[in-house]
Amino acid sequence: xxxxKIWQIILIYSVLVFGILYALPNFYPTKxxxxxxxxxxxxxxxxxxxxxxxxxxxxxxxxxxEINIEENSAKVIFDDVENQLSGRRVxxxxxxxxxxxxxxSEPSTPEWLNNIGGKPINLGLDLxxxxxxLLEVDTERYSTERLSSEGxxxxxxxxxxxxxxxxxxxxxEINITFLNQNDVSKARDYLExxxxxxxxxxxxxxxxxxxISLQYTDNYLSEIVDYAVEQNLVALRNRVNELGxxxxxVQREGKGRIVVELPGVQDSAxxxxxxxxxxxxxxRLEARPTDSFLxxxxxxxxxxxxxxxxxxxxIVISGDNVTxxxxxxxxxxxxxxxxxxxxxxxxxxxxxxxxxxGRRLGVVLVEEKTKTFFDEQDNVIxxxxxxxxxxxxxxxxxxxxxxxxITGLTDSYEASELALLLRAGALAAPMKxxxxxxIGPTLGQENINKGVNSVMVGFLLVFLFMLxxxxxFGLSANVALISNLVLVTAIMSLVGATLTLxxxxxxxxxxxxxxxxxxxxxxxxxxxxxxxxxxxxxxxNGFSKAFSTIIDANITTLLVALILYAxxxxxxxxxxxxxxxxxxxSVFTAxxxxxxxxxxxxxxxxxxxxxV
Amino acid sequence: MMNIxxxxxxxxxxxxxxxxxxxxxxxxxxxxxxxxxxFTGGVSLEIKYEEKADLVKIRSSISKIENSNFVVLNFGxxxxxxxxxxxxxxxxxxxxxxxxxxETDNYLGEVVKSExxxxxxxxxxxxxxxxxxxxxxxxxxxxxxxxxxxxFGYGAIAALFxxxxxxLGIFSIFNLTFDLSVLAALLAVVGYSLNDSIVVxxxxxxxxxxxxxxxxxxxxxxxxLNQVFARxxxxxxxxxxxxxxxLVAGGEAxxxxxxxxxxxxxxxxxxxxxxxxxxxxATNLSKKxxxxxxxxxxESYSLD
Numbered sequence: 001x002x003x004x005k006i007w008q009i010i011l012i013y014s015v016l017v018f019g020i021l022y023a024l025p026n027f028y029p030t031k032x033x034x035x036x037x038x039x040x041x042x043x044x045x046x047x048x049x050x051x052x053x054x055x056x057x058x059x060x061x062x063x064x065x066e067i068n069i070e071e072n073s074a075k076v077i078f079d080d081v082e083n084q085l086s087g088r089r090v091x092x093x094x095x096x097x098x099x100x101x102x103x104x105s106e107p108s109t110p111e112w113l114n115n116i117g118g119k120p121i122n123l124g125l126d127l128x129x130x131x132x133x134l135l136e137v138d139t140e141r142y143s144t145e146r147l148s149s150e151g152x153x154x155x156x157x158x159x160x161x162x163x164x165x166x167x168x169x170x171x172x173e174i175n176i177t178f179l180n181q182n183d184v185s186k187a188r189d190y191l192e193x194x195x196x197x198x199x200x201x202x203x204x205x206x207x208x209x210x211x212i213s214l215q216y217t218d219n220y221l222s223e224i225v226d227y228a229v230e231q232n233l234v235a236l237r238n239r240v241n242e243l244g245x246x247x248x249x250v251q252r253e254g255k256g257r258i259v260v261e262l263p264g265v266q267d268s269a270x271x272x273x274x275x276x277x278x279x280x281x282x283x284r285l286e287a288r289p290t291d292s293f294l295x296x297x298x299x300x301x302x303x304x305x306x307x308x309x310x311x312x313x314x315i316v317i318s319g320d321n322v323t324x325x326x327x328x329x330x331x332x333x334x335x336x337x338x339x340x341x342x343x344x345x346x347x348x349x350x351x352x353x354x355x356x357x358g359r360r361l362g363v364v365l366v367e368e369k370t371k372t373f374f375d376e377q378d379n380v381i382x383x384x385x386x387x388x389x390x391x392x393x394x395x396x397x398x399x400x401x402x403x404x405x406i407t408g409l410t411d412s413y414e415a416s417e418l419a420l421l422l423r424a425g426a427l428a429a430p431m432k433x434x435x436x437x438x439i440g441p442t443l444g445q446e447n448i449n450k451g452v453n454s455v456m457v458g459f460l461l462v463f464l465f466m467l468x469x470x471x472x473f474g475l476s477a478n479v480a481l482i483s484n485l486v487l488v489t490a491i492m493s494l495v496g497a498t499l500t501l502x503x504x505x506x507x508x509x510x511x512x513x514x515x516x517x518x519x520x521x522x523x524x525x526x527x528x529x530x531x532x533x534x535x536x537x538x539x540x541n542g543f544s545k546a547f548s549t550i551i552d553a554n555i556t557t558l559l560v561a562l563i564l565y566a567x568x569x570x571x572x573x574x575x576x577x578x579x580x581x582x583x584x585x586s587v588f589t590a591x592x593x594x595x596x597x598x599x600x601x602x603x604x605x606x607x608x609x610x611x612v
Numbered sequence: 613m614m615n616i617x618x619x620x621x622x623x624x625x626x627x628x629x630x631x632x633x634x635x636x637x638x639x640x641x642x643x644x645x646x647x648x649x650x651f652t653g654g655v656s657l658e659i660k661y662e663e664k665a666d667l668v669k670i671r672s673s674i675s676k677i678e679n680s681n682f683v684v685l686n687f688g689x690x691x692x693x694x695x696x697x698x699x700x701x702x703x704x705x706x707x708x709x710x711x712x713x714x715e716t717d718n719y720l721g722e723v724v725k726s727e728x729x730x731x732x733x734x735x736x737x738x739x740x741x742x743x744x745x746x747x748x749x750x751x752x753x754x755x756x757x758x759x760x761x762x763x764f765g766y767g768a769i770a771a772l773f774x775x776x777x778x779x780l781g782i783f784s785i786f787n788l789t790f791d792l793s794v795l796a797a798l799l800a801v802v803g804y805s806l807n808d809s810i811v812v813x814x815x816x817x818x819x820x821x822x823x824x825x826x827x828x829x830x831x832x833x834x835x836x837l838n839q840v841f842a843r844x845x846x847x848x849x850x851x852x853x854x855x856x857x858x859l860v861a862g863g864e865a866x867x868x869x870x871x872x873x874x875x876x877x878x879x880x881x882x883x884x885x886x887x888x889x890x891x892x893x894a895t896n897l898s899k900k901x902x903x904x905x906x907x908x909x910x911e912s913y914s915l916d
Contacts, residue, residue: 092718108874126865134733195798204864268726269708296657376731395853433728434732434733435728435729435730435733436707436726436727436729437725437726437727437728438707438723438725438726439725440660440723440724440725440726442660442722442724443658443724443725447863447865449860450861450863450865450866451863451866452864453861454857454858454861454862454866455854455857455858455861457857457861458853458854458855458856458857458858459854461853461854462850462853462854465849466850467852469846482852497742497897501793501865501866502793502796502869504866505793505797505800505858505869505870505873506797506800506857508854508855509800509803509804509851509873511851511854512804512850512851512854512855512877513807513848514848515848515850515851516807516811516843516847516851519843519846519847519850520811520843523840523842523846527839547752549810549814549815550757550816551810551812552814553806553807553810553811555755556752556755556756556803556806556807556810557803557804557806557807559748559751559752559755560751560752560799560800560802560806561803562804563744563747563748563751564744564748564796567739567744567747568744569737569738569742569826570792570795571792571793571796572744572792572796572799573794575796575799575800579800581805583621611684
């Protein structure tokens with residue numbers, strides 16, 4: 001007799017019940033919706049958003065189901081996709097790029113499933129439509145800026161010690177020139193005392209007559225770059241969250257790149273405008289009139305280029321220290337901007353301001369621009385450069401810390417503009433777009449339909465074939481195949497993995513592998529039967545003899561899938577995810593689920609004549 | 613039990629493979645691969661029109677853009693158009709430029725997909741893909757040496773090279789676009805071909821280890837192949853059923869992917885029968901190799 005023990009049966013079927021439960025949310029229909037992310041909208045400010053939106057839509061006779069207001073976004077739910085798509089066009093026209101609109105879907109997962117953590121599968125951009133960006137951090141420029149600022153603070157420290165010096169710097173070294181030999185050794189002492197970080201020395205000191213060259217170690221340089229990329233990641237995440245789009249992805253890729261994915265968003269220009277602001281901020285004290293030109297820079301004001309001011313070369317804090325900035329109104333109803341800094345920023349700010357009350361503190365916006373010109377051969381030359389301009393130059397009223405405000409602004413428009421610049425300017429290092437992809441909503445839907453349909457057709461053909469070729473055994477294998485599909489869906493939904501088009505293909509491949517496992521088993525059973533072994537024993541031998549082959553074949557394929565996941569990006573990763581999950585579940589279903597069914601069919605009786 | 617004289621006619625398969633490999637290699641060397649945007653960088657734009665798209669109109673519209681070396685073709689259906697082009701390093705001319713131009717000339721449909729990739733990213737992906745395949749092969753070789761015997765490892769790797777080269781060659785000969793999804797397919801083929809090689813190797817090892825089975829290496833190999841032949845055909849057939857469904861109904865996005873996989877499944881099954889066995893014969897696999905299966909892996913490790 002061939003029987004599983006009770007606990008084995010319970011175990012197998014509880015796994016299946018678990019699978020069905022967590023795959024279930026995918027079968028409740030979703031309703032098409034449009035998400036409106038307020039971000040820093042001026043248009044919807046001080047209006048009743050619900051009334052305004054419903055008026056805009058009703059004016060164009062677009063039927064919608066309801067409008068829900070969420071924390072910093074609104075969601076309009078429609079009954080069908082046609083209304084959703086025309087609604088998007090109407091709202092986009094109305095928005096004029098002032099707020100971000102994302103196509104979305106509202107799941108109708110019942111309460112009890114939500115409560116046990118059930119949710120539908122995340123769809124990748126190729127299936128849901130949306131925008132994909134890849135940004136690259138300009139690490140060399142960042143190190144150049146860092147070293148330039150560091151050089152300036154060395155010169156400052158020297159001056160406090162009555163040492164006269166001057167410096168030049170690039171991305172990996174600072175050259176300091178001294179006026180007399182005596183100063184050099186004093187400066188050298190100071191530099192040697194300040195040449196430490198957590199991971200060893202910062203630079204090698206090379207002395208040459210009255211020059212000192214600081215050659216920064218690769219270790220330290222990669223440390224600061226790493227920090228900058230992490231900071232940028234945080235800043236980008238904040239900006240993307242500010243967009244209010246649901247399920248966005250902001251991830252580091254490799255050493256200096258960041259992936260941003262915005263499902264449902266179609267308007268690449270507006271999205272780019274917000275996440276791609278290649279801007280940074282520098283807080284610098286206004287220079288004293290007596291300061292030499294070596295210690296100060298001249299900047300124009302962003303809003304009135306005819307005005308200008310001199311600021312010190314030393315940067316007190318930069319945009320990456322700003323954690324938040326909000327526009328609001330003071331006690332007298334005048335506009336102001338509230339600024340929050342991180343702890344390091346607060347400390348630096350305290351040090352810089354405590355002895356400088358009454359002086360001004362300028363905020364410089366650093367923007368990356370491109371200029372075009374022609375060389376002698378009339379070739380078009382394009383060059384990126386940094387444009388620095390003052391966005392605020394306010395008087396310090398008290399020693400500032402991690403939280404302070406800027407007042408004296410003309411109007412609330414200026415306040416919200418400044419707040420946005422302060423917030424969005426919180427990038428540690430400049431970045432540029434290196435990849436951009438927009439997938440329209442219809443293409444996504446088409447991809448889903450085609451992918452799902454073809455998989456269905458493929459499955460049906462396989463089912464038919466297995467049933468005809470192996471009859472009852474084939475039926476067991478088919479049930480196992482369906483269980484496999486259910487389990488893959490359940491696991492993907494539960495762990496929040498993203499299903500992409502190559503992912504669907506990965507599932508198809510695991511179907512092939514699952515069928516293979518069953519064919520191997522059945523072929524073995526039939527061989528055993530041919531050598532006149534008792535049918536029950538033949539079934540036992542068939543399963544056990546095929547086992548090691550199945551395991552070997554699946555482990556090697558799993559290894560390939562894991563390698564793909566580790567080195568691949570984008571579509572390759574999507575494929576690797578479903579393939580890995582599918583291989584594991586297919587071994588379980590093809591061996592154990594099939595076996596339990598075969599046991600159920602044949603295991604409890606005497607079989608005289610068994611054919612496979 | 614079937615009794616097909618596989619070993620006797622092994623040379624037929626080898627000659628066929630040799631010819632195929634020669635043709636594909638020549639094409640790969642002389643013509644190369646038609647690399648997709650993922651690997652070259654550049655811009656691609658897919659536009660859908662309500663009616664049959666007028667390619668001439670589109671071409672004349674965007675030819676007004678300076679520096680243009682656009683490729684304009686139908687994609688999937690008569691209504692869909694694919695515009696592809698390379699651009700300068702900084703991509704001053706990009707998808708938006710084309711959309712604006714078409715809008716100016718009043719002939720813009722619905723932009724269903726737009727893609728902009730900087731050349732340098734493409735280059736990196738190319739390297740990454742190659743490394744992925746090589747690492748995959750290496751890991752597999754180590755696993756097989758560990759589980760089986762180094763001669764089986766040679767067999768499996770030879771089969772992998774054979775399969776991957778033929779797929780690459782077919783993409784080269786028919787000028788099909790080789791993009792990231794095809795690379796994924798190629799890696800899946802690595803997995804699939806391996807699956808086949810392992811099933812065959814497993815059977816050969818079992819028969820060689822069986823004390824009761826007597827006969828020359830050729831006889832044992834032939835018997836093993838016959839034993840797994842039915843399984844190989846059935847599995848390939850069922851996998852092909854799904855893949856062909858994907859190829860026919862999966863749409864443009866999955867076409868080359870499923871094509872690469874289909875070809876891979878066919879040559880993968882074939883190579884497990886002909887190439888693996890050829891290598892085992894060439895390396896003089898004998899019962900003796902199986903006697904100390906546990907010592908063999910250590911011997912091979914000492915090579916490093």
